[in-house]
Amino acid sequence: MAEQTNQPPKSGKKATIFAVTSGKGGVGKTSLSVNLACEFSRRGHRTIIVDADLGLANAHILAGIKPTRTLSDYIEGKAELSDIIEQGPCKVKFISGGSGVKEMANLDDNGRARLCVAIDELSPFCDVIILDTGAGVSKGVTDFVSIADHAILVTTSNFAAIADAYGIVKVLVQDGYNRPIHCVVNRVRSPEEAEQVFLKLKGCTERFLGFDLNWLGLLPEDSSVEGAVLKRAPFSEVFPGSVAARYLAKLVSGLERYVGDNKPVPQAAKS
Numbered sequence: 001m002a003e004q005t006n007q008p009p010k011s012g013k014k015a016t017i018f019a020v021t022s023g024k025g026g027v028g029k030t031s032l033s034v035n036l037a038c039e040f041s042r043r044g045h046r047t048i049i050v051d052a053d054l055g056l057a058n059a060h061i062l063a064g065i066k067p068t069r070t071l072s073d074y075i076e077g078k079a080e081l082s083d084i085i086e087q088g089p090c091k092v093k094f095i096s097g098g099s100g101v102k103e104m105a106n107l108d109d110n111g112r113a114r115l116c117v118a119i120d121e122l123s124p125f126c127d128v129i130i131l132d133t134g135a136g137v138s139k140g141v142t143d144f145v146s147i148a149d150h151a152i153l154v155t156t157s158n159f160a161a162i163a164d165a166y167g168i169v170k171v172l173v174q175d176g177y178n179r180p181i182h183c184v185v186n187r188v189r190s191p192e193e194a195e196q197v198f199l200k201l202k203g204c205t206e207r208f209l210g211f212d213l214n215w216l217g218l219l220p221e222d223s224s225v226e227g228a229v230l231k232r233a234p235f236s237e238v239f240p241g242s243v244a245a246r247y248l249a250k251l252v253s254g255l256e257r258y259v260g261d262n263k264p265v266p267q268a269a270k271s
């Protein structure tokens, strides 16, 4: 069901945009994005999730909705932005990036710039915007991270995932990104495992890029996450008592302080 952004704009205040990214694919970005959005919404923040994994969007599956329109309709001029906003779980508003749409996957700079402007136009109507990006370090990923106030970097303890997480930070920093990047280590078996991964990554970004990564937290390996995918619903909604849901709440508590303040202090330029 398409829904209008009929809520009044907040006076001069803009939403805080969080972009969830990773470098490596399959590390849990979408699952985290959908559940972060739900948790923000449950806490009373008006939240929109934008599936920015253009052409291979699948957040709607994890959110349990069937979008009738997507960003593809917006880009083709078939729909206004307000027409492609769907009602998601936990009162989250949802915008899909289109699945199996070659034109969206191959969108040019101009098309992505239009989308970035459109996302910014959502800002006065909500408190939080979550952008679920695709994998990789292409412009199709970094353009979306570059409009965010905060990036959330997801990795697992897999060596390739850590290397790719470093890779996306490197590309972002080289492109001039200077806002906070908060690290989430997913699918860990212990807090110590997460801490080791984070310290390794942080050490590399500090040493080689002069960039200071923030610790946000961890999500444990939890069968509830996969179980929720099978139910086509966010794990924090169908398994609210799960360990993953408990850790998710901690992540949102860590991010809530930035909501309402979309001007993070930029890091000093690398000398």
Ligand SMILES: Nc1ncnc2c1ncn2[C@@H]1O[C@H](COP(=O)(O)OP(=O)(O)OP(=O)(O)O)[C@@H](O)[C@H]1O
Binding pocket: 022, 024, 025, 026, 027, 028, 029, 030, 031, 032, 053, 133, 134, 135, 186, 187, 188, 219, 220, 221, 222, 223, 225, 226, 229, 244
């Ligand atoms: N903490 C977790 N415990 C168990 N399974 C998990 C956890 N996090 C993610 N998964 C599983 O990992 C798989 C990949 O998750 P997801 O689709 O969110 O990754 P992604 O980074 O968005 O992938 P892509 O790069 O393809 O977009 C899913 O099957 C998901 O259920």
Ligand SMILES: [Mg+2]
Binding pocket: 029, 030, 031, 053, 058, 132, 133, 134
């Ligand atoms: Mg994904």
